[in-house]
Amino acid sequence: MRDVYDLGDTLMIVSSDRISAFDYILPSGIPGKGELLTSMSRFWFDAIDSGEIGGRLSESGSPLAHHLISTDVPEVVANVVDPTPLQGRIMVTRKAEVVPFECVVRGYLEGSGWRAYQQSGEICGVRLPEGLRQCEQLESPIFTPSTKAEEGHDENVPFDVMVADLGNETAEQLRQMSLTIYEDAAKLASRQGVLIADTKFEFGWCDGRLILIDEVLTPDSSRFWAADEYKPGQAQRSFDKQFVREWLHASDWDRDSVPPPLPKEIVEKTTERYREGAKRLRGEW
Structure with a gap:
């Protein structure tokens, strides 16, 4: 969960320790989460800047465009508030007109893809082969957009819905950008023994072109697994907030009321999972 501040020509995005699930902000935070997510986003943005991720998308050879300018506390902010609590938690970014779909x-x-497959054999209109097991790797990654609801829950939708709303050219560009970023990131992660099961990207219009915005490939936007533990046909140990989702699923919470506080044990284990995933990606595990 992030707080956004308008600095005039730019935005300052502050990552908090709050955590959400099923479109609710939970009453319990995850200590250090904001700093960890900011550092992970910076890790991936650096890989984009180097051309390791998304380089195939640029005909000119320049890096894929994104919104991140700096992770340093701006002087204009440090002059009026104590910058210490913000250090390691902020991204100064370009402004963009947000595309109203999650990619x-x-x-x-x-996750929701597995549940949809069990019910209909498809996800967001993408028909999949019969007999697939839970957590099984797909023959090729698939693009399954969802709406960005201002109120209520986001909704998974077929690609045709995105085309109808944005036009074929923009929708196809978003699909190709998302698939390419995912494929490149998955290769990078696999070298460190990490599987990226799924992820979501957000894009916006800036100076007449689509740029990557928001956090990127963090435990709050992605599902990470350890390659050496991977066993299809069952749930995997995840380095993301799936651990929290599973606890909420097992609780008696109805998902239509204020969520219950997380037990101390769940908070501590979630913190451990986040940190382990980050260390594995950096080759520190």
Whole structure:
């Protein structure tokens, strides 16, 4: 969860320790989460700047365009408030007109995709082969967009809905950008023994072109697994907030009321999972 401040020509996005699930902000935070997510986003943006991710998308050879300018506390902010609590938690970014869809890419069958497949054999209109198991790797990653609801829950929709709303050219560009970023990131992560099961990207219009915005490939926007533990046909140990989702699923919360506080044990284990995933990606595990 992030707080956004308008600095005039730019935005300052502050990552808090709050955590959300099923479109609710939970009453319990995850200590250090904001700093960890900011550092992970910076890790991926650096890979984009180097051309390791998304380089195939640029005909000119220049890096994929994104919104991040700096992760340093701006002087204009440091002059009026104590910058210490903000250090390691902020991104100064370009402004953009947000595309009203989340661009979800799935490389493995889990979560809402697994539930949809069990019911209909497809996800967001994408027909999948019969007999796939939970968490099984798909033959090729698939693009399954969802709406960005201002109120209520986001909704998974077929690609045709995105085309109807944005036009074929823009929708196709978003699909190709999302698939390419995912594929490149998955290769980078696999070298560190990490599988990216699925993720979601957000894009916006800036100076007449689509740029990547928001956090990127963090435990709050992606599902990470350890390659050496991967066993299709069952749920995997995740380095993301799936651990929290599973606890909420098992609780008696009805998902239409204020969520319950997380037990101390769940908070501590979630913190451990986040940190382990980050260390594995950086080759520190």
